[in-house]
Amino acid sequence: MASAVFIAIIALSFFVALLSRRNHAHQNTQDFFAASGQFGGLLVFLLTVGETYSIGSIMGFPAAAWHEGIPFVGWFLGYIVLAYPVGYFLNPLIWKAGRRENALTFADLFRSYFSSRFLEVAVTLSAILFLLPLGELQMAGLIATIGEFHWPFSPSVIAGGCAVLTFSWLALSGVRAPAFVSAIKDSIVILAIVFISIAVLYHSSWHALVQASRAMPLATQRDNMHTITTILIQALGFCVAPQTIPFVFTARSASIVRRNQILMPLYMLMFPLLLLCALYASAVNLPLSGKNTVFIDVAMALLPAWGFGLVTAACALSGLVVLAGVCLCIGSLVSRNLMHGLPDMRQKNCAKVVITLYLVFCVYTAMRFSALMPVLTTVYYLGVVQLFPAMMCIGLGLNVSTGFVTAGFLAGEVLAIGLAFFDVSVENMNVGFIGLLLNTSLVALGFATRASDTVKQRRELF
Structure with a gap:
């Protein structure tokens, strides 16, 4: 029964992706990557909020809450x-800048606003480097999820099937496919989390859950510094994530983007329910089949077969939708920004080749995945947050020297990665935050220098 429910939902997702192709069978590059900026509020909402409910969040949040306790939950x-x-x-400003510059990727904004090919290539290579683990993150989660059915297939076959399905979605209609599938995914995710939460409350006493929460590792004063700085860099990085900015460009207007930001916090209501899974597993000392399988193991223990099929389908679709978004982002960055100047149709074909290669990479690396999922997310934000000062300059239209922006971006990344690589602790602050401080300081210096030059020129005129 569980397998039948799972297969039916996955088949439905492919049908919906096929349906998204209607009236868009012959897409140009703009429609393939950004739906020609035609999406209304609902589709933009489903696309952008998908980053919150990735497979890393659904499976990684209860797992890390179990292992790391209150410090993880807090940040x-x-x-x-x-x-x-x-x-x-910020997002409406990014949308306006994208529409003004006819941008499809965040790197398009860097090229047009700062008029620097070097900076465009630098931010593109950096984004691709830090996006690479996200595909591995989703693929590893998919293998762990589908592996719970114990089908007679090896992990490589499962990963290969997920890669084929993801490519099929994108080949059918580009960004439209994950947008349409997200409607199914979000509905099933909400149902799955609510069902498993009800099952936890039915099978466990409130007293046992409270006792489990009190047994969770607590944050120390030293942890608080790291938590606060991590919250800051990941919040800022979340808004300038390379795979999220193209979703902003799909909107019809800036007001749609702004309204969606008001509604998105409603999705946070699901995380306390996910925390219940970790508390239940801790309270009953539930045997786990893997480091990141708390959510799946609780579902298997408490839900009937059809409910378990629903939960696994929710996790799988979450991973597939996010994986599709990352594939589109990397494909567009290579075809538009690394290989600048390709004709329209060659950009699209080049992106499909890049997506294929990236999916092969994800399958290969997922076979060797071992770290906790949230760890990869933290590493990802070390580099992505360094885009924030430059994106603020673009959004606000600030006149800053390209040299200072480039120096700030490179210095921030080198410092953050260097401190992380050599495991250097500075007052227990997140090393990405230290890199961001240096980055912002250089950009601010560039702005002050340009403003000072402008004042001097005006004085000379008078």
């Missing part, structure tokens, strides 16, 4: 909550 919920008000102000 994970904190950065998402903070990201929404930041996005309320």
Whole structure:
């Protein structure tokens, strides 16, 4: 029964992806990557909020809450909550800049606003480097999820099937396919989390859950510094994530983007329910089949077969939708920004080749995945947050020297990665935050220098 429910939902997702192709069988590059900026509020909402409910969140949040306790819960919920008000102000500015510059990727904005091919290539290569683990993250989660059925297939076959399905979605209609599938995915995710939460409350006493929560590792004063700085860099990085900015460009207007930011915090209501899974597993000392399988193992223990099929389908679709978004982002960055100047149709074909190669990479690396899922997300934000000062300059239209922006971006990344690589701790602050401080300082210096030059020129005129 569980397998039948799972297969039916996955088949439905392919049918919906096929349906998204209607009236868009012959797409140009703009429609393939950004739906020609035609999406209304609902589709933009489903696309952008999908980053919150990835397979890393659904499976990784209960698992990390089990292993790391209150410090993890604090920074994970904190950065998402903070990201929404930041996005309320910043995302409409990004949309306006994208429409003004006819941009399809965030790197298009860098090229047109700063008029620097070097900076465009630098941010493109950096984004691709830090996006690579996200595909591995989703693929590893998919293997762990589908592996719970114990079908007679090896992990490589399962991963290969997921890669084929993801490519099929994108080949059918580009960004439209994950947008349409997200409607199914979000509905099933909400149902799955609510069902499993009800099962936890039915099978466990409130007293046992409270006792499990009190047994969770607590944050120390030293942890607080790291938590606060991590919340800051991940909230800012969330708003300038390379795979999320193209979703902003799909909107018809800036007001749609702004309204969506008001509604997105409603999705946070699901995370306390996910925390119940970790508390139940801890309370009953549930045997786990893997480091990141708390959610799946609780579902298997408490739900009937059809409910378990629903839960696994929810996890699988979450991973597939996010994987599709990352594939589109990397494909567009290579075909438009690394290989600048390709004709329209060659950009699209080049992106499909890049997507194929990236999916092969994800399958290969997922076979060797071992770390906790949230760890990869943290590493990802070390580099992505360094885009924030430059994106603020673009959004606000600030006149800053390209040299200072480039120096700030490169210095921030080198410092953050260097400190992380050599495991250097500075007052227990997140190393990405230290890199961001250096980055922002250089950009601010560039702005002050340009403003000073402008004042001097005006004085000379008078």
